[in-house]
Amino acid sequence: MRLTVLGGCGAWPTAEQACSGYLVEYEGFRLLIDPGYATMPRLLRHIQVDAVDAVWVSHGHPDHxxxxxxxxxxxxxxxxPPPALPVYAPHGALDAVLALDRPGMLAAAYDLHAFRPGDRLAIGPFTAETCLLPHFVPDAGLRLATPxxxxxxxxxxxxxxDIPRLAAGADLFVSEATYVDKVPDADEPYLLTARLAGEYAQQAGVQRLLLTHLWPGTDRAAALRTAAEVFPxxxxxxxxxxxITL
Known part of the structure; x- marks a missing residue:
């Protein structure tokens, strides 16, 4: 399994980085995870649009x-046109983005598979287990497995x-880390820090941690140092x- 980062910026893209977006490949199957703002040009640096085999979306915020x-x-x-693209997303998460064009204009381009966080899915060669995680809107955590x-x-x-249970023993744990060590009080129930991501990685016994969704302008070195204080x-x-090849 190989993961290619298309972007990892939280909230909005910057001149240097797109928002969340990840291409996961295994045995020739290409799964696009969370095509957030500005990830399309990055995707085209690696593959053509008709080479995407499926899309999986964690939640309906536009940066994802x-x-x-x-x-x-x-x-x-x-x-x-290539065949309809299988798209997996929580119920209602894509209503807004799919309504950007006139009704029916892109209907033949996708095949929407709506799921409830907690469902287990088969996506090409992947087994995908999902779980509901707390955010401003329903968010589906993902555990993606191959043999x-x-x-x-x-x-x-x-x-x-549920986060360390989701990540238990994973070869790679991709964790949101919007802030370094303190989330503003109003957002504390809905976002993580690099420190918390490191703590969860340690609890889960993962092999490797990838911090993502950092707020634009965050000191990346500080985020790394803070996570490393709790995850070796x-x-x-x-x-x-x-x-990253797993």
Whole structure:
């Protein structure tokens, strides 16, 4: 299994980085996870739009799904459209982004598979287990497994005892870490810090931690140092074109 980071910026993209977006490949199958703002150009640095085999979305905030629209446009409006793209998302999460175009314009470009967080899914060669995690809107954490490796991903979440269970023993744990060591009080139930991500990684016994969804302008070195204070394993920060083989 290989993960390629398309972006890992929280809230909005910057000149250097797109928002959340990850390409996961295994045995020739390409799964696009969370196509947030500005991830489409990054995706095209690696593959063509018709090479995406499925899309999985954790929740409906646009920094995690906005670039599904240009992806579907590029496929559905091409001279020879590829088959409908399987898209997996929590019920209602994609209502807004799928309503950006006139009704029916892109209907043939996708096949929507709505699920409830907690459902277990089969996506190509992957077994996908999901769980509900606390955020401003319903967020589905993801445990993606093959016979060779396990990747766990929080989407956006606040503190939860379900996080170390989701990530237990994972080869790679991709965790939101919007802040370094303190979330503003009003947002504390809905977002994590780099320190909490490190604590959960340690509790889960993961092999490697990837911090993502850092607030624009966050000191990346400080986030790494803070996570490393509580997690002794390998730690990276999601950045454009970073590739990790599990």
């Amino acid at each position: 799904c906005a670039d599904l629209n240009p992806l579907l446009r590029a496929r559905g409006l091409s001279d020879v 060779d490796a396990v990747l766990a991903y929080t989407g956006d979440t606040g503190p939860s005892p 394993g390998a730690i990276d920060i999601a950045g454009p074109d970073l590739m």
